[in-house]
Amino acid sequence: MRAGPVVLYFRGASLAREAEARAFVTALGGDGAGAACFVDDGEDNTARDAIVGSMRSGAVGVIVSPSYQDLVYGFFVDETIRQLVKDRDVVAADLFDPALLSPDFDQVHDLWDGKVAAWEPLLEGLAKSVLGDAAPASFCEELMAVSDDLAAWSQRAGDVARRMRSEYVYSALRSAEHLTTWVRNGLLISLPADDPALLSARLDALERRPVWEVVEHGRALLIDLRAHGDPALLHRALLVHAARCLEEGLWAEAEATAEEARPFERDPAFPRRAERLSLAARLGRGEITSALAGLDALFLAERSTQSTAGPVLHAKRSFVELDEYEAVLRELGLSIQAARDSSKLVEPLTRLCELTRRSADADQLRKWLAAQKPAAVKPPLDLWAEYGRFARERDAAQTPAPKKAASKKTAAKKAASKKAGSKQAAAKKAVAKKAAAKKAASKKLASKKRPGKT
Structure with missing residues (x-):
């Protein structure tokens, strides 16, 4: 409990918890029994004016209410009170279990x-x-x-x-x-x-x-x-x-x-990050040749040992109103800390080369950039072109679907038609066969009835 007089603040039904509120203050080491009590009924401003006067005189250290909603929707609605709480560094609290x-x-x-x-x-x-x-x-x-x-x-x-x-x-x-x-x-x-x-x-x-x-x-x-x-x-x-x-x-x-x-x-137990930071600082100081050579050696050594870089900081600061040269140097300082290979440094080093066009440093940077594999130089991402490519691929993937369904339907119809045709052919063949058998039987019967034959 912060030092200073305690004020109990109540609105409406929360007044029924006055004994609980005083016990809460006592449990936290405050004077619960002697705490002043103010009841805000929404009409009479006497209680609110008393609180404001007490805070202005520095006679309030903590304000306790049984209801957090009362504090937010009643007490802190008043802009004057909010500002006084901030200026006087007054603590406000609702009731919670002190064992917490x-x-x-x-x-x-x-x-x-x-x-x-x-x-x-x-x-x-x-x-x-x-x-x-x-x-x-x-x-x-x-x-x-x-x-x-x-x-x-x-x-x-x-x-x-x-x-x-x-x-x-x-x-x-x-x-x-x-x-x-x-x-x-x-x-x-x-x-x-x-x-x-x-x-x-x-x-x-x-x-x-x-x-x-x-x-x-x-x-x-x-x-x-x-x-x-x-x-x-x-x-x-x-x-x-x-x-x-x-x-x-x-x-x-x-x-x-x-x-x-x-x-x-x-000691192998310690992460290896210092060399990267030192090279970034050397580059910032303008030692371009030695810094680039050190970075090439560092990336080569890490590839051979299959080690990777990791972040040093978990949150970075933002800066405004830096000249472009200084901004590029600081960006390089951040990039070097976590870059897995030289490709991550091509873009900022290209900008640095453009800014130092007439100096000896620019020659060193151009040589280093020329030595990088073409794959390391990635064009800037064109979001509209990427969206267009995605839309085309999506449309191409969707367009054949109806045709394929139609072809399946046509094939099914053809198969059904073929099946029906084969059934009709079989039926005709059976009728013809039956007719031929009937004709043969009739012919045989006729031959038996013919006269003059013994």
Whole structure:
């Protein structure tokens, strides 16, 4: 429960739950018995005016209502109140089970196993923003005891959100972000600065949710990690920081950070990403010849070992108002990190060659581009041409169908006609045969009756 006076807000039938609301405040460590009570009857504005006055004077820290609908459709309808809640950083909450914030061993494992019944009240509370800004220490402690991989918890939250049927939870991505932010804020408050779980959470933020000061945060994290001494976490942080520096066009810092990460990769357990980052930084610094030679050697070595590149960052930043040359260099910095072969670099390097047309760098780029296989140079995708091709193929596939059906029908008619003809022929043959037999019998009978014969 956030520090500060608590206000209970009721509309209509929710007033019957006043005792439950006071018990809820007490269970969360607040003064439930002494909480002020305001009843909004929709006509008398006295209660609403009292709330507004209390918030303006700073006399409200938390607003609790038994009904979330009352908060949304009654309390927050007032624009003045919404702005005051934001300006004064007031927390609003409906009633939930306080045990949610201090889960036991079984409940945490149910969360880890992705059970919807365990996740539903938590994700709904986060979606409604009624659980506060930061997870309490009791929650963080239990969660980190099972796994300190915040990204894994975030993934589970998103997976469960996809399977939920809730009027409050409708986005897997937002659910994952809500959980990550809530837990990370709790870790920042509850754990010492050198705790591995906190350091991992800070790195997760640099990877997945970069802020404007992401480079400064990366530098600060590397200082703490170098003192902490976890090689795996430090190696990952070095790669992430180098990649963020490439995004910002800080080529020298990106290369130095990537080179610091390279010795770790002598251990096969560490992913090999530092060389790519270093080559991207070298290209950004203008060392075209050595960077291209290094990339060719890298792709050749990866083909021989059947290894593939993987992403360093899980979310990239967007930039505006960059000149074209700088934009191409930063695009190359991103492309080099995950390109499986040189074909992925042909287009941006062609643009770079055009921008440096009169320099020695352009000659080196032209030589490299000329050495690429023609298959590596792919024309830009023409969506209208592709749609036309698709339409033609679709029409061609559909047109023969009626003809084929008609031919089958004609063949069936011919077969039936042939069968009928054969039946008629057989019948005529049988009649002729019968007539011939009758004629022969008549002739024989006539010969027996003929006189003069003994």
